[in-house]
Amino acid sequence: MIELRDKQVEMFIGQVLRAGVLLSSFVTLIGLVLYLLHHGASIPNYHAFHSISPMLRTVHELIPNAFHGDSLAIIQVGVLLLIATPVARVAFLVGAFALERDHMYVAVSGLVLVILLFSILFAR
């Protein structure tokens, strides 16, 4: 019996994941097209590594820039949406296990969620 319920939950979560991937790749594609329209003729250099500008890696600077039409910031928003997709999946599973009153797995998936949030928000 528990198998069937698991499968329904998984089906729903599978759809959520797919929606997340579609949304994020759509945003990324818009950013890429804008970038190539405006900067297509510039010469990129990826041989030497020099961590990208803070404007493109801190959320509170990214979002306003994306809304102002900065193509690279729009791509980064797409990337962040993509990173958030598996996190959403784990969060949904915490809820699903809670509905099944499976306390052990509420704790297990809750711990995974905490590790994910810690790494995304704080770890260096």
Add this chain to the structure above:
Amino acid sequence: MNALTFSLYILGGSLLAGLLGSLTGLGGGVVLVPMLALLFKVDIHYAIGASLISVIATSSGSAAAYVREGFSNIRIGMFLEIATTLGAVGGAWLATRTPTRGIAIVFGLVLLYSVYVSFQRHDDEIVPRNKWSDHLKMNGTFPGHDGVEQKYSVKHISGGFGAMAGAGILSGLLGIGSGAVKVLAMDHIMRIPFKVSTTTSNFMIGVTAAASAGIYFRRGYIDPALSAPVMIGVLIGSLFGAKLLVKSKVKPLRMIFAVVIFFLALEMIYNGWVGNV
């Protein structure tokens, strides 16, 4: 080369990498990172950042299809994700402290191992019910040879957990899904039936990659102009590969790709050794 030509080349290359990755079952990252580093001369840190993003995209994008097959075991997956996410954080930490050459050599060795694993035979041994498997609710069923529901349990859970931490470290260090190590942990150590372990592994890969991708992002290792064509290319390539897998017999193709990946591995080790990355 200007940005437009560069992006189109990267898009095409990533499409091919995604296709190869899904046909061999090794994932897009294993072809992508050597391609970016050796062919396009992209610094390996950027290559790994872009690869992590593509790994999340393919894992999450194909999850719905895998779920329809209905063999994956969420509880096993979730339990082992504690190990893989912790490992991934550790791997991302190691990435800043490991010289580029070392990363290239480890990458090559993991590639060699992955090719070896993909040619191993999988004979399922059904594990009898036991205390820990019961206690952690890891027992399940899957359709056996004649369509009869086959019950299974798992063993060596702590060993599998440890190997999964290793898979997480490699994933955070190299930017790959490290599916081969995950299969080792679930298939060879915990004796989870092959159909269950492969689908569960795919489900776990995205979560593992997300754990280190956030760290790479804040460090500035994820370059938008590079990761955008990579993400879109790999996604299209792997979806196309998944369609092809269903339609055609791919055994001879897989053989050719395995040879390609074998030489990529040697190339990575060589270039790491002489310091040419």
